[in-house]
Amino acid sequence: MTTDPFALALDLARRAARVGEVPIGAVITCNGRVIAKAHNMREHKQNAIYHAEVLAIMRACKKLKSWRLDNCEMYVTLEPCPMCRGAITNARIKKVYYGAKSDSDLNWTTPYENLENAESQKLLRDFFKSARQ
Amino acid sequence: MTTDPFALALDLARRAARVGEVPIGAVITCNGRVIAKAHNMREHKQNAIYHAEVLAIMRACKKLKSWRLDNCEMYVTLEPCPMCRGAITNARIKKVYYGAKSDSDLNWTTPYENLENAESQKLLRDFFKSARQ
Numbered sequence: 001m002t003t004d005p006f007a008l009a010l011d012l013a014r015r016a017a018r019v020g021e022v023p024i025g026a027v028i029t030c031n032g033r034v035i036a037k038a039h040n041m042r043e044h045k046q047n048a049i050y051h052a053e054v055l056a057i058m059r060a061c062k063k064l065k066s067w068r069l070d071n072c073e074m075y076v077t078l079e080p081c082p083m084c085r086g087a088i089t090n091a092r093i094k095k096v097y098y099g100a101k102s103d104s105d106l107n108w109t110t111p112y113e114n115l116e117n118a119e120s121q122k123l124l125r126d127f128f129k130s131a132r133q
Numbered sequence: 134m135t136t137d138p139f140a141l142a143l144d145l146a147r148r149a150a151r152v153g154e155v156p157i158g159a160v161i162t163c164n165g166r167v168i169a170k171a172h173n174m175r176e177h178k179q180n181a182i183y184h185a186e187v188l189a190i191m192r193a194c195k196k197l198k199s200w201r202l203d204n205c206e207m208y209v210t211l212e213p214c215p216m217c218r219g220a221i222t223n224a225r226i227k228k229v230y231y232g233a234k235s236d237s238d239l240n241w242t243t244p245y246e247n248l249e250n251a252e253s254q255k256l257l258r259d260f261f262k263s264a265r266q
Binding site for chain 2: 006010013014017022023024042043045046047048050051054057061062065066067068069077078079081082083084085086087088090091092094095096097098099100101108109110111112113114115116117120121123124126127
């Protein structure tokens with residue numbers, strides 16, 4: 001068993017390929033120690049969210065009992081997609097090392113419509129006002 | 134119980150506020166029928182991924198036993214963050230209706246470093262080559 005986090009991410013990517021998943025692996029370290037690892041599981045779980053990076057973040061949060069991963073670094077075999085980059089930012093991950101640029105472009109863009117609903121923002125304003133008090 | 138999906142999303146946002154979560158709710162419909170709903174659960178679960186939209190997508194995928202939600206629409210009380218927008222795209226959601234523009238900007242950007250590792254891309258190339266055969 002390797003202890004180099006990037007080599008471990010590559011091992012996970014190979015494992016993904018063996019089970020028919022797109023070969024991407026991710027490892028999260030905290031103060032240099034591996035605390036979470038995952039490979040892509042989208043097909044097996046039929047779940048659009050289950051990219052290696054998101055699964056690794058979920059596991060790291062569980063392990064540290066915190067949604068903040070400020071002392072953590074991620075090693076991932078491929079440049080993360082926009083969802084995963086957002087997840088990495090939301091989790092405050094300190095740094096990401098990736099193996100290669102991604103050249104895949106998704107041809108799909110979901111259209112968005114703003115309903116301009118006053119209640120939506122009032123709920124947020126009231127919540128943060130009472131949180132500050 | 135309301136059957137208007139956006140009103141239902143607002144109910145979920147109110148429920149989130151009552152339990153101390155930032156009040157955001159999301160509902161997914163498939164051919165006009167509600168198939169998944171969620172509110173933000175980041176604090177309770179201490180999980181950076183558990184935004185209302187991501188939880189709703191995970192539940193909808195489970196319900197439909199598919200990562201593709203092409204016939205689904207999302208109703209969400211606030212404009213989704215970059216992670217959730219990426220998740221919505223990855224799940225091929227047909228359309229998103231949101232209640233209000235988000236004015237929150239995250240002050241954190243994770244730095245990325247490309248390790249330019251040849252094996253990472255070879256794994257992907259080999260995988261897609263054998264998948265095409």
